[in-house]
Amino acid sequence: MTETQPLLHLREVTKEYAGHNGAALAVLREVTLDIRAGESVAITGPSGSGKSTLLNIMGALDQPTRGHVSLGGEDLATFSRDQLAHLRNRAMGFVFQSHHLLPQCTVMENVLVPTLARGRATPDAEARARRLLDRVGLSARLTHQPGELSGGERQRVAVVRALINQPQLLLADEPTGALDHATAQSLGQLLVELNREERVTLIAVTHSVELARCMGRQLHLVEGRLQQA
Amino acid sequence: MTRWTLIARSLRFHARSHAGTIAGAAVAAAVLTGALAVGDSVRHTLRGQALQRLGEVRAAVIQHDRFFRSALAAELQKGFQTNTAVGAVLRLNATAQHPESKARANQVQLLGVAEDFWKQGATRGAAPAVLPDESAFINSQLAAQLKLKVGDTFNLRIAKPSVLPRDAPLAVAEDLTVRLQLRVAGVLDAQTQLADFNLRPGATPPHNVFVRLDWLQQKAGLPGRANLLLAGGEGDAPAITTQANQLLREGWQLADADLELRELPQHGVIELRTDRIFLDAPALTAAREAGGAHTVLTYLVNELRHGKKAVPYSMVTAVENTAPPLAASSDLPKDAVIVNQWLATDLGVKAGDALSLSYYVLGLNRQLEERNATFTVAGVVPTGGRGGDRELMPNFPGIAGVDEIRNWEPGIDVDLKKIRDQDEDYWKEHRGTPKAFLPLAAGQSLWGNRYGNATAVRFEYAPGRRAQIEQTLRSRLDPASIGLQFRDVRSFALDGRAANDFGVLFVSLSFFLMAAALILMGLLFVFGTEQRAPQVGTLLAIGFTGRQVRNLLLAEGAVIAVLGAVLGAWAGLGYTQLLTHGLSTVWAGALGSGSITYHVQPLTVAIGMLGGVGMALFTIWLTVRRLREAQAATLLNAGMHEARHQVQSHRKSLVIAAACLLGALVLAALMKGAAGQAKAGGFFGAGALLLVACLCACHAWLGHLSRAGGDTFASLGAMGWRGGARRRGRSLACISLLACGIFLVVAVGAFRIQPEKEMGVRASGTGGFTFFGMADVPVLHDLNTAAGREKMAVNGAKVPAGSLVQMRLREGDDASCLNLNQPREPRLLGVQPAALAKRQAFVFAATEKGEDGLRGWDLLSRRYPDGAVPAVVDMNTGMWALHKRVGDTLDYPDERGGIFRIRIVGMLAGSMLQGDLLIAEDRFVERFPSSAGYRVLLVDAADAAAADRARKELEFALEDHGLELTLTGERLAAFSRVQNTYLDIFQAIGGLALLLGSAGLGVIVLRNVLERRGELALLEAVGFGKGALRWLVWAEHGGLLVLGTLAGVISAVLAVWPAMDSPGHGLQLELLALTVGAILLSGMIWIWLAATLALRGELMAALRSE
Secondary structure (H helix, E strand, C coil): CCCCCCCEEEEEEEEEEECCCCCEEEEEEEEEEEECCCCEEEEECCCCCCHHHHHHHHCCCCCCCEEEEEECCEEHHHCCHHHHHHHHHHHEEEECCCCCCCCCCCHHHHHHHHHHCCCCCCHHHHHHHHHHHHHCCCHHHCCCCHHHCCHHHHHHHHHHHHHCCCCCEEEEECCCCCCCHHHHHHHHHHHHHHHHHCCCEEEEECCCHHHHHHCCEEEEEECCEEEEC | CCHHHHHHHHHHHCHHHHHHHHHHHHHHHHHHHHHHHHHHHHHHHHHHHHHHHHCCEEEEEECCCCCEECHHHHHHHHHCCCCCEEEEEEEEEEEEECCCCCCEEEEEEEEEECCHHHHCCCCCCCCCCCCCCCEEEECHHHHHHHCCCCCCEEEEEEECCCCCCCCCCCCCCCCCEEEEEEEEEEECCCCCCCCCCCCCCCCCCCEEEEEEHHHHHHHHCCCCEECEEEEECCCCHHHHHHHHHHHHHHHCCHHHHCEEEEEEHHHCEEEEEECCCCCCHHHHHHHHHCCCEEEEEEEEEEEEEECCEEEEEEEEEEECCCCCCHHHCCCCCCCEEEEEHHHHHHHCCCCCCEEEEEEEEECCCCCEEEEEEEEEEEEEECCCCCCCCHHHCCCCCCCCCCCCHHHCCCCCCCCHHHCCHHHHHHHHHHCCCCCEEEEHHHHHHHHCECCECCCEEEEECCCCHHHHHHHHHHHHCCHHHHCCCCEECCHHHHCCCECCCHHHHHHHHCHHHHHHHHHHHHHHHHHHHHHCHHHHHHHHHCCCCHHHHHHHHHHHHHHHHHHHHHHHHHHHHHHHHHHHHHHHCCCHHHHCCCCCCCCCCHHHHHHHHHHHHHHHHHHHHHHHHHHHHCCHHHHHHCCHHHHHCCCCCCHHHHHHHHHHHHHHHHHHHHHCCCCHHHHHHHHHHHHHHHHHHHHHHHHHHHHHHHHCCCCCCCCHHHHHHHHHHHCHHHHHHHHHHHHHHHHHHHHHHCCCCCHHHCCCCCCCCCCCCCEEEEEEEEECCCCCCHHHHHHCCCCCCCCCCCCEEEEEEECCECCCCCCCECCCCEEEEEECHHHHHCCCCCCEEEECCCCCCCCHHHHHHCCCCCCCEEEEEEHHHHHHHCCCCCCCEEEEECCCCCEEEEEEEEEECCCCCCCEEEEEHHHHHHHCCCCCCEEEEEECCCCHHHHHHHHHHHHHHCHHHCCEEEEHHHHHHHHHHHHHHHHHHHHHHHHHHHHHHHHHHHHHHHHHHHHCHHHHHHHHHCCCCHHHHHHHHHHHHHHHHHHHHHHHHHHHHHHCHHHHHCCCCCCCHHHHHHHHHHHHHHHHHHHHHHHHHHHCCCHHHHHHHC
16 A cells, blocks of 8 residues: 555445345445545434445445445455455454443453454553553453443443554444433544544544544535535 | 453353253253163163073073983083083973962973082072972062962973974874973072073063973983083183083084994994984985995885785885895886895785885875885895895884884874784884885985985994994084084173164154254254344454354353253253153053163263263254354344344245145155055155145245235234244244144154954954964974864864964064064064965065065065075064064074074064064974974954854863963054053153243243333333233234144144054044143243233333333
């Protein structure tokens, strides 16, 4: 990848689903988009506009019906299912509206779970987990289980889990959607700071105007088509 | 942190939801371990029984109809350097009767034993006291049967043994039994005193009577003879057998083969002869190989005639052309006869005259057929001259040693009125000196028979040559060729080998229960996994591959499986105890008689445990295998079910359903004209196809319901049906479990036999006969003939001609289902095929095809190039005891120690002839010439009155023969009880499975309703009452119950269709009603319970929490 080359490139991406009567139902229509490394991008739009679908396609959790997606110059369509999993593990981090922490694991363990996809957690990974948890103010909660944390704390753990493998891309789907205003504001701030500190490209799908404003670029999705906000 | 940390955390966190899965795995492992351990218990029991019946006996020589010197035992004993003891026993069949109560015990084993039977290591226990004359030890079996105690007397009637086979020409057929009165000196202990001694494994211990050997030898008229040699003591059975046979080969004497080598210097010969009259083929061959031998065949002819003159009852000898007196005449034609001077004078014959011989040939059942042959006189020799000596006559019983011809009592009819004075004079002066001589080949063609075709072999006399000939004979004649051979009777018995592997059998019987437990376990695991769909989605999103996630869940499942299997294996021991207790009590019929002892091998528990782990893991793998394709986004947003089940086409299911339905109809139509097992099997297959068709149709219909998005609900019930279609896999699992359970329980129940319906029906298991009779002493005559009935004093008015089928019997292992042991040599019956063929008796389940067009019983007459003997066997015996099919062969020892091949040509369906191999009578006597007469009778009776008359007459006339008549229905019922009990067991275990299946329904209902508490709360919010919601739940799950029941019943009815009009079978409507009723009831209880549990409390809270 050259400096001028975008980290993430979407070209004429369309996503359709089969409707009940057999007709195709388009959720995304020929979306073309370039995102450079280190950028922070907010994608906004009304419910059902295809925001989450677009984020899933960017994060290799879903495949477009037509069009191309490339990350770091590599076409994701050429990847096998397992290669995509490895790619997600190595190069991407996800934060969902619901934290999706494993209730049976401690905070520390939840953060380290992504490292297990490659075997076992290394001392380096553990040190990084401690540092990041300390960074987000959870150093006192390492051995707590998700059930013992507040909503904001759980979401911060989810953010740290997303960053543990030093991804190039951090994808957040309504990260503040389930939080109160103050907590949401705090988390949004944290995401932006981590975007800078960790030099990770941040793409967030959100309804929150405040969160969107924190981002370097804002995109608006209407009826499956992307517009510059 | 490692993946195992994650697995451990998950296990702990989801412990409660895993508990159900562990319980399911435990049930499956318990059933598997328990079933396998039944096999251990049966083996252990059989081994215990073998030790009890054999004591320390390792090897045995078992002679059926021959006798050797009892001194042979002591001679062999000297050869053993070890602690091995060799003992001789005289074993005879007997019938015992209490003199006062008249209680009777048939098939008593009377054993004449020396003191060393107990002392020399044949038993581990204490030897009983020495027996005085007229006293006996008995076993508790006999004591119980006759209600005898020490000091009581009882009567025994024994079959009088005879060295000369009773069926042999001129053998005496009178005075066949001897009556003994004995006092009970003691009732022996089975554990320590070998009371139940028996060389053959049996369903029950025999009735044993032990008397002193020398006393019995004297009473039986066999001084110094025995028919059983036992080698016992410490040591390895195969090694002792090998050593004993080596010693036997070195130490046997000619007398042990009933051979006698005598010097006749006055006739210039040394003669080999036998008390059996005819020399066995191996002995004859060995003698011929000794060199310088001449074969002799002397026979009693009824008449020698020339023109109008005739001489009655004369000996005629056939000799080789090179032997005197034929050697004097060169180039004798085949029809030449040399007569002695006395005969020439009496008949007035000279060289060139015709001489006619009339003589009896013995038929199969002592029927005498008089035949004639004409020869041309080639010369006349002096009476008593060279070659014509009185020693040529064998020791014909009733003739040899009798002073006057008029006092003869031979085993054939002689008209003593024909005896003239000159005949008596000849007898007084020359005794049995032959009056005529034929070429050997001519004589053998006339009088050769199954016992042999020579009465003596003569060698040129020389001083000291006798010993040399004896040595040659002993070296050339293998004692094994006349049955003198030790066989290892211990190794096989102690293997505890059952006719069937009961472990595998009970695994099969418990299969459905295991399947039900596993399905339930699978459902519970799936429910647990579904609850964790977002977690799975998260793992996939953060970079775990589908395979990694699947493996994590599998590893978790493995721990659950191991835990379940360990618990299950432990619980399985309880299941085994339950089964063994059942087999010893309510299911005792499955084992024939006797009970089994609980015993478990650690290896079996380990196998059960591993099997349980394997089954549980496989089931878990089936539930999580599709995770490889799971989509993280869908799992995160919608859950496991939606991730797996996108709207699927139900067309494929419809096509399969239609194909299976068509297949079922075609198969049923094709099998309508079939018979027996083919028809039953065909319809069972058609029923199974219909079951598959029903299940596929249900699958398709559920699919259709789930796609019916555009349709509106017509009612709350329809809404419930739609709900059932949402979780198609769960719903179908529930329907399948119920349908398969009903199908199996009902369809298998139709195989139950009701023998009382088979009495008098030819095409049934009784063959249409009324009685099955077994005699201890053979009946030597054909009771269907007037002559035979007269001989046996049977009243023809009460037992009409043609009302009996008589069979020969060769003692062997009971191969019926009443005997758990693996039979090695099943009992053989020799039958005249035509007697059964003309009655079209019994039903053949399978027969061997052939180009000769023979069918049914006539197949027994088939000839094979390899000399195999065709046999018919009951299908249950063939399949389960012998593990043979039509066309298979088995090797069987003949009387002379050789092996002949038996080929199964037909199998009878569910017959009372279970446990025996039936071969044609002519082949039987070829292989067992010494086995005389008939011991098995099948009796026809037109009606109950005729049956009563025949029974009384036969039991009276054949009382001395120890005849025991059993109603064929009762006999068949005894065998059927085994099969019916297995069906009981299957149905009982199947019932448990159905219970588990209906519990599965309960789990599904509970799960479905709990999952949708939000939906139900919404319905409540919009105005539905609790009653309406309960009805919704009922409509949804009651539908599954009804569908499963209907599919099972319809398929089962088709499967048992042919049984409905089959004799002895039938659809058990009570069972069907009971099964269906129980399932519906338990299903309804589960639904009610689950609905009540799920709908209790504040439903609206669920809505608020959403």
